[in-house]
Amino acid sequence: xxxxxxxxTGNTGRHVVAELIRRGERVxxxxxxxxxxxxxxxxxxxxxPGTHTAPEELGAAxxxxxxxxxxxxxxLAEAGPELVRRAVDAGVRRITVVWGGFxxxxxxxxxxxxxxxxRLEPQEFMSNTLTWxxxxxTEGVVREPYDHPSALVHxxxxxxxxxxxxxxxxxxxRAYNLTGPESLTPRERIAxxxxxxxxxxxxxxxxxxxxxxxxTATGVSRADAExxxxxxxxxxxxxxxxxxxxxxxxxxxxxxxxxxxxxxAERFRTPRVTAG
Numbered sequence: 001x002x003x004x005x006x007x008x009t010g011n012t013g014r015h016v017v018a019e020l021i022r023r024g025e026r027v028x029x030x031x032x033x034x035x036x037x038x039x040x041x042x043x044x045x046x047x048x049p050g051t052h053t054a055p056e057e058l059g060a061a062x063x064x065x066x067x068x069x070x071x072x073x074x075x076l077a078e079a080g081p082e083l084v085r086r087a088v089d090a091g092v093r094r095i096t097v098v099w100g101g102f103x104x105x106x107x108x109x110x111x112x113x114x115x116x117x118x119r120l121e122p123q124e125f126m127s128n129t130l131t132w133x134x135x136x137x138t139e140g141v142v143r144e145p146y147d148h149p150s151a152l153v154h155x156x157x158x159x160x161x162x163x164x165x166x167x168x169x170x171x172x173x174r175a176y177n178l179t180g181p182e183s184l185t186p187r188e189r190i191a192x193x194x195x196x197x198x199x200x201x202x203x204x205x206x207x208x209x210x211x212x213x214x215x216t217a218t219g220v221s222r223a224d225a226e227x228x229x230x231x232x233x234x235x236x237x238x239x240x241x242x243x244x245x246x247x248x249x250x251x252x253x254x255x256x257x258x259x260x261x262x263x264x265a266e267r268f269r270t271p272r273v274t275a276g
Contacts, residue, residue: 001066002026003166004092006052006083007073008045009037011127012098015159016069016166017041023163030061052076055083062090067166072100072107074224080106088113094172096120096162101231116172118165122158123179123239124150126260129189136193136201136268143204144186145211146232149240151179152189154255157246164249176245181254183240189257196261197268208233 003020007013008029020027021042031037034047041047048061053075068087072080084106087095094116099107103119110117129152132142158178165171184192187203194201206214208229215225231239246254 002028002046002064003067003069004028004030004061004065004087005069006030007071008047009040010071010073011125011155012071012122012158012162013069014040015156016096016162017045017159019156019159019163020166021045023167025163025167028061028065030058052083053079055079055086058083058086059090062087062092065090065092067094067096068092069096069098069162069166070106070110071098072104076100077105081109084109084113088115094166096165098122098158098162118162118171118173119175120158120162120165121175121177122153123177124152125158126152126154126180126257128152129193129260130264130267132193133267136197137270140199141202141204142186142190143206143210143214144232145206145208145229147185147187147203147205148232148235149183149185149188150235151183151240151242152257153178153180153246154257154260157250157254160250161246171249176249177238177243178245179241179243179254180246181242181256183242184257189261192258193261193265193268196258196265199269 003025005013005016005027008017009031017027017029021044028046028048029041030048030050032051034049037047050058050061095110096118097107097110098120107119135141161176190201190203211229212225216222
């Protein structure tokens with residue numbers, strides 16, 4: 001049976017592909033630009049063109065697919081329910097969905113689909129730390145408005161849980177809250193990163209408004225920027241409470257932030273300048 005993974009080059013999608021391939025499954029990786037994605041997937045993955053926001057164009061991608069993985073992203077609210085309908089009509093009988101932070105139209109469509117489904121509800125991704133890359137590389141600083149703890153989860157653990165839910169029984173109708181094994185503040189993450197890259201990193205507080213302006217400068221709408229920064233300002237208990245879902249589902253402990261930092265350390269190091 002083939003599994004279609006949408007958003008396959010994204011933070012979580014690529015880990016779902018890798019985990020399914022590791023388990024010997026047939027995987028179809030959906031991406032807007034297969035040529036640009038060359039080499040990003042393990043051998044054996046079938047890379048096909050398309051996007052989950054245009055489900056009317058996915059007839060060939062869905063052909064022969066029995067399982068589907070969806071990550072809810074911006075712009076999917078309208079197209080997502082149609083994607084789910086077309087997938088079920090094409091023969092998909094098991095769906096995993098990484099939520100967008102709340103149960104919206106896509107998540108509800110999956111729950112109402114009439115097939116087996118599992119909703120993954122990760123807290124903050126460890127990969128959000130990559131937004132610090134440039135300031136660490138060029139200045140050795142991190143600027144954030146808040147220093148609240150967060151039970152960050154490794155994206156590979158999200159992929160591992162998705163693979164188990166897609167392939168194994170006993171997960172239908174479940175909503176899995178996913179966290180890492182510890183709750184860390186930005187200052188604590190910075191200390192771990194400092195050790196990983198062998199360089200001191202300073203924490204520089206900024207205002208809420210400065211954080212919103214920084215995000216809108218990247219093209220995010222002000223409403224979305226306020227939502228994101230507001231989440232950090234008043235994060236709920238779930239965001240900082242460690243749960244053991246990853247270990248219960250996969251049979252092994254959740255990856256630590258120190259592991260993530262070691263894996264990505266080179267991206268935070270200042271490039272060495274060689275004499276001409």
